[in-house]
Amino acid sequence: MAQAKITRKDALLYGGAAAGGFVVGGAAVTAVAVAVENEKAPVAGAPIVARYVDGDLPETDPGSDAWGDAQPTLVALAAQQIAQPFLEETLVTELDVRALHNGSSVALLLEWDDDSVDDLDGIRRYHDAVAVQLPTAPGAAPVLTMGAPGIPVHILQWRATWQRDIDSGGKTGVDQIYPEVIHDVMPDDVLPPRTAQLYWVAREAGNPLAQVRRTTPVEEVVAEGFGSVTHLPKQTASGHGVNEDGRWRVVVAVPSARTGVGAPLEPGSSWPAAFAVWLGSEENRGGRKHIANWQTLVLEAKA
């Protein structure tokens, strides 16, 4: 199979086109996902139809039976080669996406193959992640450049590090990266906590990336172009990710209202949706990621 990649030319050519599952970058999808028992086989290029659920969504349960009712769509991934720095090589070509909604929230289940769990950040050590991109305003899909000045997009990113922050109660630092580490005297050994905290400058400065005590593994941001990701002051997204048998299954959920962010995700409406996947073991981070072109997310009308 030819090397799949999405270039700036592709982004500009196809980005403004009506959303709707063409295969990106000219790369043919040759692999077909194997249907799991009681599971629907993913369909390439089909709209992602969010089934309406009367009741709670499995917002933090990627293993919930409720997902069995949703039809997975196979989304083709390719190396990001629109903006520098590029991802050189495509190492995951498929993302399976399915969705549910209940009128007040929308949840997506995102699945991709990755037999290396990367959930700690260190020197040249990066984490696995997945992101969903939605326009803030209804209409045609914007160009595939994470928005543009005056045309913001709404992005929900799940990170394996954040999941581990939550699962481990914030034990995701030096002691976990190097379990045999022996420390000399550290600020938190000898100083009052409030003073010791000052030595973690980014954390003290309020950088959301630098925190380890958190309540959601999904960061909610807006962007108006590459490099402009801005953490929203009010974080409303939720989710949960697990890696079993070499495959990440990650739920990302967001309230439909999108208060202060964009137009609500109303039942019966249809939205362009794009995706990105990062393989930590392959030094994916930032713009060095796998991306998908705009797909169509259809929110089923209430029954």
Added chain:
Amino acid sequence: MAKVRNWQLGRDMEYPYVADRPAKQFTMIMDTNKCIACQSCTIACKSTWTWGKGQEFMLWNNIETKPYGFYPTGWDVNVLELLGEQEWDGDDVYTGQTVFEAAPAGERVLGWAPAEEDWSHPNIGEDEPTGSADETTYIPDKPHSLMWMYYLQRICNHCTYPACVAACPREAIYKRPEDGIVLVDQTRCRGYQECLTACPYKKTMFNLETRVSEKCIGCYPKLEQGLQTQCTTACIGRLRLTNYLSAPDEVDPRKPADFLVHVRMIALPLYPQLGLEPNVYYIPPVHVPTKYLTQMFGPGVERAVEMYRNAKDDPELLGLLMLFGSTERIWHTWDVSDGVARAYDEDGEEVVAVPLREPTFTRPFEFATEVAGEPVTGFRHNT
């Protein structure tokens, strides 16, 4: 890519952003000949800025033995290898490629990313001279062996055209307009580590607890109070000068850094061919082969070495060098008269005065006395 003027290369070059020189540029001058690698600077820096958890391996300042010392391992030879052999046209114009011009497709800078173990051996190659093991550093015969080594003092170069700034996709690294210090915005960095790959000097580092990049801050809280950096004031060899460099078209020979860099040209940039216009300047070691020094400090090495060797006959230069390490305060002009060098602040007030030649005293033999009832002949050193 924009065209910017790099005076160290004698030509314009490609850079992702347009030139925007600061009002004045933080600089440090290092006299490599005076360093004994005591690491007082390293410890002063470490104990001031990087003793937090997650910064264990971080040395914003380090001293390494050249040619075999590196922190991180191989930092300079790796980028030289990547760049390949390049040429200068005489002493004036660099005709080779910079790390920006040689960037591969999809990258803004030609770079490489150190592995975690590369940060784990800050003293690798310490005190190792060139030459083989069957030679010895005790050389009774003359001429001496051709073996050599020297110490290189390293902080962030607070470059005019920083590769870390060029590579950061989020514009989270910036150069302060007031003094040219390069800082990582700790609220904006998202830990992509692109700066670690791009900086050829490897002076941005990743904090393992906060998951973002950090780097030498030029001790800006001290600078803002008119004080020299911690590494400068802790240096027992008095080999450092923290000061400000004027823009190349605004050189003022009364200012110490301008005098050393632009007038006497005795202080040279580190690997200028990489194209970052680094703002730490080195008086090269006088005992090292010119070929090696030229690779490290660019053309002009022979002139600088010659200048340094003649400094004893050059009171203006000698006085300036004597003022290194003589005060914690940043001084702006100096003069030499009656065998005394004096430094002045911006208002022309004297900051410190240093004699060019320290007075010497000969201790008389009568200092000899008895120890435990026995007469001691000779000088006592321990009372």
